[in-house]
Amino acid sequence: MYPENLKYTEDHEWVRVENGKAYIGVTNYAQDQLGDVVFLELPEEGEEYEMGESFGVIESVKTVSDLFMPVDGKIAGVNEKLNDNPELINEDPYGDGWVVVIEIRDESQLDQLMDNQTYEKTIE
Amino acid sequence: MxxxxxxxxxxxxxxxxxxxxxxxxxxxxxxxxxxxxxxxxxxxxxxxxxxxxxMGEIEIIGPDAFPAVQMLIANNAKKLEDGKVLYTPICYHDGGVVDDLLVYRYGEDNYLLVVNAANKDKDYQWIKENLSKYEVDIVDKSYxxxxxxxxxxxxxxxxxxxxxxxxxxxxxxxxxxxxxxxxxxxxxxxxxxxxxxxxxxxxxxxxxxxxxxxxxxxxxxxxxxxxxxxxxxxxxxxAGMPLYGHELSPEINPLEAGMKIFVDLEKDNFIGCESLQEVVEEGVKRKIIGIEMLDRGIPRQGYPIEVSGEEIGTITSGTFSPTLEKNLGIGLVNREYSEPDKTVDVRIRKRLLRGKTVKLPFYKRKRR
Known part of the structure; x- marks a missing residue:
C-alpha cells in the first residue's frame, strides 16, 4: 500500500526522486478518503512553488482539497491524462495517477519527508 | 469518527x-x-x-388535525385523502422556509410529517409553538x-x-x-x-x-x-430536487426556490401566507436555475455567479454529474438572469469560469 521507495508528507502525498526530478502524487490513503476523484486543477509548466504552498486542487464528488508542494521546486511537467481520466488517481495512485513532476531546488529538504513506515503510523 | x-x-x-x-x-x-x-x-x-x-417523523393527531396541518403547511391539505402523500414547504411568517417535508394522511384526524433529520428538533418546536391552540397531539416518533x-x-x-x-x-x-x-x-x-x-x-x-x-x-x-x-x-x-440548507433556507422563500406548485396562496390561511402574497405582488426577485459549466471546473455551494463583473447570484449546490458526465451547478440568481441559455461566469477560487444557464431538472427519467 505504501511503497518503500517513496517519501511521504503529512498532507498524504508521495514523492519519488528520479534523476534529480521528483514525481509527486497522492497516497493510497488519500485517494481512499477522497473517494471518486472527478477533477484536478493543475499548475502550468515553469511555475515555481515553495514547500507547503498550494500548487493545485483535487476534487472528489463531494470534496475540494488543496495539493501542497512537498519541497521547493519548479513544475517540469503535469500529468495531462488526469484531465480526461481523473479516476487514475483512484485506480493507480503511485503509477498512472501521478500528478506533477518538479525540478527540486534543494535536495536536503527531502530529508524532512517521512519514510513509508513512519507514514503508515500516522494514518493508523 | x-x-x-x-x-x-x-x-x-x-x-x-x-x-x-x-x-x-x-x-x-x-x-x-x-x-x-x-x-x-x-x-x-x-x-x-x-x-x-x-429522517424525522412527527405525528399530528386529534379532532383539529386537519385545520392544524392546513395552518402549518404552504401546500393545500385538501388535496390529501387517506393513503395519499403531499410534498410541502413549511414557512416562517416572513416567508422563509422552516423545512420541506412529506405529509402522510392516515385518517382525517391523523397525519404523519416526514421531516429532514437536521431540522427535526427545530420543526417540532415550531409546530408545538404555532399549533398550541388546536386540539391535537403532536408527537415526535422519530426514534x-x-x-x-x-x-x-x-x-x-x-x-x-x-x-x-x-x-x-x-x-x-x-x-x-x-x-x-x-x-x-x-x-x-x-x-x-x-x-x-x-x-x-x-x-x-x-x-x-x-x-x-x-x-x-x-x-x-x-x-x-x-x-x-x-x-x-x-x-x-x-433530478433538480431541493435540499434544505442549499436551495431552501430561512433566507430563501419557496417561490424563489421554484416551488410555486407546492404553495397554495388561494387557500384560507397558513403561516407565511401574507408575506408570500406580497412577494407575488412585488414580483419574485430571485430564482433557482441550473448552470452547466463550459470551462473546466466544478461549481460548489457558495461560489459567486457573475455577469460582466457584477455578482448576480450564488451557487447553492454543485458537483460532477455521474449520469450526464458534466460539471453542473444549481444557483440562486437575480430574476433577470434566470432565462435558460445565458452565459454566466462562476468564480471558482481565483478564476472566473464560463457556464451557461439551463432548465432544471438536469435529468428526467424516461417513463416506462
Whole structure:
C-alpha cells in the first residue's frame, strides 16, 4: 500500500526522486478518503512553488482539497491524462495517477519527508 | 469518527457492508460503500437501497388535525385523502422556509410529517409553538420509526418479491399501511429523492434490519446496491430536487426556490401566507436555475455567479454529474438572469469560469 521507495508528507502525498526530478502524487490513503476523484486543477509548466504552498486542487464528488508542494521546486511537467481520466488517481495512485513532476531546488529538504513506515503510523 | 453520534437501527449492517461512516447532523451514516459514482449508476440503471432512518417523523393527531396541518403547511391539505402523500414547504411568517417535508394522511384526524433529520428538533418546536391552540397531539416518533428507501427501475420488481400486497396498486405519492415485508408490518409509499421510480418504507425501528435483509436477499438477482448519502445527494441534484440548507433556507422563500406548485396562496390561511402574497405582488426577485459549466471546473455551494463583473447570484449546490458526465451547478440568481441559455461566469477560487444557464431538472427519467 505504501511503497518503500517513496517519501511521504503529512498532507498524504508521495514523492519519488528520479534523476534529480521528483514525481509527486497522492497516497493510497488519500485517494481512499477522497473517494471518486472527478477533477484536478493543475499548475502550468515553469511555475515555481515553495514547500507547503498550494500548487493545485483535487476534487472528489463531494470534496475540494488543496495539493501542497512537498519541497521547493519548479513544475517540469503535469500529468495531462488526469484531465480526461481523473479516476487514475483512484485506480493507480503511485503509477498512472501521478500528478506533477518538479525540478527540486534543494535536495536536503527531502530529508524532512517521512519514510513509508513512519507514514503508515500516522494514518493508523 | 466520534462514538457519540446517534446510530440508526442499521448501524451494524453498514459496518458489515464496509460503509464509510460519516457524521451527518449527529447521525453515523455511510457516505458510500463501494463508491459514489458506482452507487449512483446502480440506482439509475437497476436499484439501490438507502438507510434513511435518520429522517424525522412527527405525528399530528386529534379532532383539529386537519385545520392544524392546513395552518402549518404552504401546500393545500385538501388535496390529501387517506393513503395519499403531499410534498410541502413549511414557512416562517416572513416567508422563509422552516423545512420541506412529506405529509402522510392516515385518517382525517391523523397525519404523519416526514421531516429532514437536521431540522427535526427545530420543526417540532415550531409546530408545538404555532399549533398550541388546536386540539391535537403532536408527537415526535422519530426514534420509534425506521425508514428505508428502495429506488431505481428495478425497485418494484425487487420489493414485490417480499411484500405481500400488489405494489402496482400503490400509485405515485400514495401509500399503503396494511401490507408487510416478510413478517413485518410497514407503511410503503411510492415516493423518493432520486428522480427514479421507487418506494419508501416506514417500520418499527427494531424491524428495520429484518426488512433490510429480506430486500437485500430479494435484490441479489437484480443487482441491488446498498447506497450511501453521497449518491443520495448526486441523484437528487440531477433530478433538480431541493435540499434544505442549499436551495431552501430561512433566507430563501419557496417561490424563489421554484416551488410555486407546492404553495397554495388561494387557500384560507397558513403561516407565511401574507408575506408570500406580497412577494407575488412585488414580483419574485430571485430564482433557482441550473448552470452547466463550459470551462473546466466544478461549481460548489457558495461560489459567486457573475455577469460582466457584477455578482448576480450564488451557487447553492454543485458537483460532477455521474449520469450526464458534466460539471453542473444549481444557483440562486437575480430574476433577470434566470432565462435558460445565458452565459454566466462562476468564480471558482481565483478564476472566473464560463457556464451557461439551463432548465432544471438536469435529468428526467424516461417513463416506462
Amino acid at each position: 466520534s462514538g457519540e453520534n446517534k446510530k440508526t437501527p442499521l448501524y451494524e449492517r453498514h459496518k458489515e457492508l464496509g460503509g464509510k461512516m460519516v457524521d451527518y447532523f449527529g447521525w453515523a451514516l455511510p457516505v458510500q460503500y463501494t463508491g459514489i459514482i458506482e452507487e449512483h449508476r446502480a440506482v439509475r440503471e437497476r436499484a439501490g437501497i438507502f438507510d434513511v432512518s435518520h 420509534e420509526i425506521g425508514q428505508l428507501a428502495i429506488q431505481g427501475p428495478e425497485a418494484e420488481n425487487i420489493l414485490q418479491k417480499v411484500y405481500n400486497e400488489d405494489l402496482s396498486q400503490i400509485k405515485f405519492f400514495r401509500f399503503s399501511n396494511t401490507g408487510s415485508v416478510g413478517e413485518y408490518l410497514c407503511t410503503v409509499s411510492r415516493t423518493g429523492y432520486t428522480g427514479e421510480d421507487g418506494f419508501e418504507i416506514y417500520c418499527k425501528s427494531q424491524d428495520t434490519p429484518g426488512i433490510f435483509d429480506l430486500i437485500m436477499e430479494a435484490g441479489k438477482d437484480f443487482g441491488l446496491a446498498p447506497c450511501g448519502l453521497g449518491c443520495r445527494d448526486t441523484l437528487r441534484f440531477e
